[in-house]
Amino acid sequence: xxxxxxxxxxxxVLYGGFVAGSLDILAAALINRVDPLIILRAIASGxxxxxxxxxxxxxxxxxxxxxxxxxxxxxxIFVFAAGRMAWLGRRWIAAGLLYGMPVFVVMxxxxxPLSAAAKPHFSALSLVENLxxxxxxxxxxxxxxxxxxxxxxxxxVRGRL
Numbered sequence: 001x002x003x004x005x006x007x008x009x010x011x012x013v014l015y016g017g018f019v020a021g022s023l024d025i026l027a028a029a030l031i032n033r034v035d036p037l038i039i040l041r042a043i044a045s046g047x048x049x050x051x052x053x054x055x056x057x058x059x060x061x062x063x064x065x066x067x068x069x070x071x072x073x074x075x076x077i078f079v080f081a082a083g084r085m086a087w088l089g090r091r092w093i094a095a096g097l098l099y100g101m102p103v104f105v106v107m108x109x110x111x112x113p114l115s116a117a118a119k120p121h122f123s124a125l126s127l128v129e130n131l132x133x134x135x136x137x138x139x140x141x142x143x144x145x146x147x148x149x150x151x152x153x154x155x156x157v158r159g160r161l
Contacts, residue, residue: 007147009083013075016144020137021071025064027133031126043067046115070111074103075141082148089148096142097135104134 040063045052082088088095
């Protein structure tokens with residue numbers, strides 16, 4: 001009976017993306033002390049602008065889909081990297097925390113500014129809270145990708161061009 005079962009990269013992306021993305025919504029609601037539906041409308045405002053805050057459940061559902069799409073992409077990047085760099089899967093706690101930092105920077109200084117969303121005004125405390133939320137995000141993604149090892153290259157077919 002094999003004791004060395006590799007986690008599926010596809011499942012690592014799905015679980016990591018959906019779990020981290022969903023918990024990120026809850027973290028944002030706690031940080032901002034608002035209902036998660038307001039957070040989902042804020043996410044949808046990235047496409048719809050201020051009009052998103054006047055929307056109902058369909059706009060919140062759009063926000064959820066956008067959150068999950070971005071979370072799955074973020075998870076896929078980590079899982080792809082873990083499939084090429086063995087230490088990411090072995091040292092998943094350190095790797096996840098390290099991954100959370102660039103995720104925070106990209107989201108805060110690239111994605112949000114390029115979106116139609118209103119630019120948030122951060123205090124030092126909220127900046128730290130949001131950074132901690134992204135460190136947790138990275139940790140969750142890395143947890144589901146732990147144990148992923150680089151694939152060995154496919155066998156070479158000899159004598160063919």
